[in-house]
Amino acid sequence: MLFSDRLSEQEALEAKEAGRERLLEMLVSDFQKTFPDLMFQVLLDSSIINAMALRLHDKRNVMIYGGLALHPRLAANSLTFILLHETGHHLAEGCRLVRDPALACECAADHWAATTGANLLQQRSGRCLRLDAAVLELSVIMSTRQKLNKRYARKLSTSACWAKTWTFRSTALLEQTRPPTNVGCCVTYA
Amino acid sequence: MGSLIPTPTDLEICDILNKRFSTKRDPADPQGRSYIEHLRALFAVNNFLDNKHHLHRVAHLLAVSVTGGPSVPAVKKHRLRWFHLLHKLLPRETDQAIRDVLTTVLKNPNGNIAYAVFLARPAPIGLDFEIYPQNSGQPYVTWDPQGNSYCQVFLDCKVDRDLPDPAPGEEHDPPDKDPVEILIPGPKKKAKKKKSAKKTTKSSAKKSSLKKKKSSAKKKKAVGKKAPAKKAKKAKKGRSRR
Numbered sequence: 351m352l353f354s355d356r357l358s359e360q361e362a363l364e365a366k367e368a369g370r371e372r373l374l375e376m377l378v379s380d381f382q383k384t385f386p387d388l389m390f391q392v393l394l395d396s397s398i399i400n401a402m403a404l405r406l407h408d409k410r411n412v413m414i415y416g417g418l419a420l421h422p423r424l425a426a427n428s429l430t431f432i433l434l435h436e437t438g439h440h441l442a443e444g445c446r447l448v449r450d451p452a453l454a455c456e457c458a459a460d461h462w463a464a465t466t467g468a469n470l471l472q473q474r475s476g477r478c479l480r481l482d483a484a485v486l487e488l489s490v491i492m493s494t495r496q497k498l499n500k501r502y503a504r505k506l507s508t509s510a511c512w513a514k515t516w517t518f519r520s521t522a523l524l525e526q527t528r529p530p531t532n533v534g535c536c537v538t539y540a
Numbered sequence: 541m542g543s544l545i546p547t548p549t550d551l552e553i554c555d556i557l558n559k560r561f562s563t564k565r566d567p568a569d570p571q572g573r574s575y576i577e578h579l580r581a582l583f584a585v586n587n588f589l590d591n592k593h594h595l596h597r598v599a600h601l602l603a604v605s606v607t608g609g610p611s612v613p614a615v616k617k618h619r620l621r622w623f624h625l626l627h628k629l630l631p632r633e634t635d636q637a638i639r640d641v642l643t644t645v646l647k648n649p650n651g652n653i654a655y656a657v658f659l660a661r662p663a664p665i666g667l668d669f670e671i672y673p674q675n676s677g678q679p680y681v682t683w684d685p686q687g688n689s690y691c692q693v694f695l696d697c698k699v700d701r702d703l704p705d706p707a708p709g710e711e712h713d714p715p716d717k718d719p720v721e722i723l724i725p726g727p728k729k730k731a732k733k734k735k736s737a738k739k740t741t742k743s744s745a746k747k748s749s750l751k752k753k754k755s756s757a758k759k760k761k762a763v764g765k766k767a768p769a770k771k772a773k774k775a776k777k778g779r780s781r782r
Contacts, residue, residue: 352625352660352695352703353549353618396662396700403542404661405682415662418544432544439542449554449657450692451684453542495545513546 355495356397357417365420373426374419380475381412381433388412388440390433392419399491401432403439403459405452412436421491427480428487434463434471434479441467444531456513457522457529464523485520492516549618554658556612557693560602561645561656568605568725575606576646576655579724583646588722589639596626597715598722604714605724611714617705623715624706631667633675638693640677645691652681656691663696670696 371394378390388410399417403410414432418424424432438459439447445455454462468479493516511530512518521527562575569578583589588598600623603612613619630638645656656679665674672680672694679691 351543351547351550351662352553352622352697353613354545354547356700356702393662395664398662398700399545400547401544402661435544436542446685447542449551449558449659450542451686452682456542456546459542492545 351398351400351402354398354400355417357399357421359397361422362397362416362420364422368422370420373429374414377426377429377433377477380471380477381437384471384474385437385441388437390414392416394419399495401436403436403453405440405450410440412440423490424487425483427484430471430477430479431463431481431484431488434467435459438462438467444529455511455529457511460513460519460523461526461529464526481523485523489516489520492520549613549615549622550660552613553622554660556603556606557599557658558656559606561658563655567727568608580646580648582722582724586720586722587643588724589643589646591639592720593718593722594627594715595630595635595638596623596711597718599623599626600714601722601724605726608727616713620706620711620713621703623711623713625669625703627711627715628706629703630669634667634669634671637671637675637677641671641679641691641693644677644679645693652689653679653691654688656693658693658695660695660697662700663694663698665696665698668697668699670698672696 374392378392381388381390389412391411391413393413394416396415397417398415399421401412401414401418403412405411412433414429414436418432419429436459438461439453442454442458442462444458447453447455453459464479464481468481471477471479495516512522512527560575560579563577564575566573566575566578571578573581588601600611604610611619613622642656645653663670663672667675671677672692680694681689681691683689
């Protein structure tokens with residue numbers, strides 16, 4: 351995450367004033383209750399606009415960084431989806447991530463979040479994900495950040511992976527498209 | 541590591557290193573070994589991770605040995621920042637820890653490192669940048685679902701701001717050669733088809749117009765020759781029908 355986008359202090363302040371920290375506390379509590387084997391962390395000191403799933407010493411971690419957690423354009427539904435997506439990296443089956451074979455790929459994590467993950471969350475914590483609202487909220491930040499870069503267009507066009515652009519990804523999420531299962535279909539930049 | 545928003549520049553750097561340290565077949569190796577096995581053989585002959593070699597130069601050589609030409613990241617501005625980080629911004633201890641971890645990966649003394657994967661992550665650490673765990677120089681080895689043990693190389697970053705641009709002329713692209721340079725062969729470049737030069741000087745224009753005239757004359761002749769034969773064939777067919 352050396353070249354990630356970062357949130358300005360002003361934007362972070364805007365979200366804090368709107369009671370974001372309380373919402374994050376409630377979300378983490380619901381997720382911890384639903385998925386007790388995972389560790390959920392909100393790292394507000396980092397301004398990076400991103401979230402991460404990481405397995406370290408057999409502990410399964412989900413981290414959401416301050417830039418994303420405090421993004422003023424996001425709200426409960428998109429933050430719920432973000433945490434479900436990262437949880438999906440740990441719990442979804444199917445295609446593996448090229449960069450870490452212990453984790454599910456982006457498409458598998460998305461599909462798990464929109465289906466199994468959302469159902470489990472509702473059953474165990476009562477928190478309901480409105481996927482259409484989440485996609486709408488995320489579109490504001492993702493449409494500019496996950497565009498099909500011309501430089502990689504040829505490489506990515508050969509991939510069946512729909513996590514390569516937000517346009518494909520949001521459509522697949524709303525239609526609950528099954529993720530590709532063939533080996534080596536994930537997006538790589540090498 | 542799985543992340544919600546892909547950061548292409550980070551992924552370019554990680555993916556090229558992941559490939560170079562992977563068990564995929566190296567197309568540049570005449571013996572048909574994997575990328576990492578080929579690299580291990582080269583490392584045994586020339587230790588390119590000793591202190592006579594600069595890390596940013598090594599990173600460049602590793603990248604071009606996979607791409608066969610262009611360095612990584614593809615965008616020059618980002619490339620210079622990446623070289624600047626490896627050249628000037630890494631604490632001395634971190635520079636050494638990178639060399640130590642990668643040396644163990646390549647020597648593989650315990651035979652327990654099938655491949656290595658790389659990632660950068662924000663972390664509350666002591667120095668600005670560290671190699672996990674705490675610059676110990678020991679590789680962090682874990683297992684994939686197939687039961688292969690592999691090394692995860694984490695670059696932990698405390699600094700919560702964009703990587704700075706180097707001052708003009710501070711970093712060279714590509715980085716300057718080290719005195720004892722390692723040669724890491726890469727895939728051969730595909731030969732580009734040469735386009736015929738289109739010069740429109742008066743003399744060449746005259747020549748081309750002459751050629752066109754000649755060729756068209758030849759065509760006419762050829763058409764003229766073929767035409768009677770065709771007519772004869774048609775005539776024959778007509779007769780046979782009758």
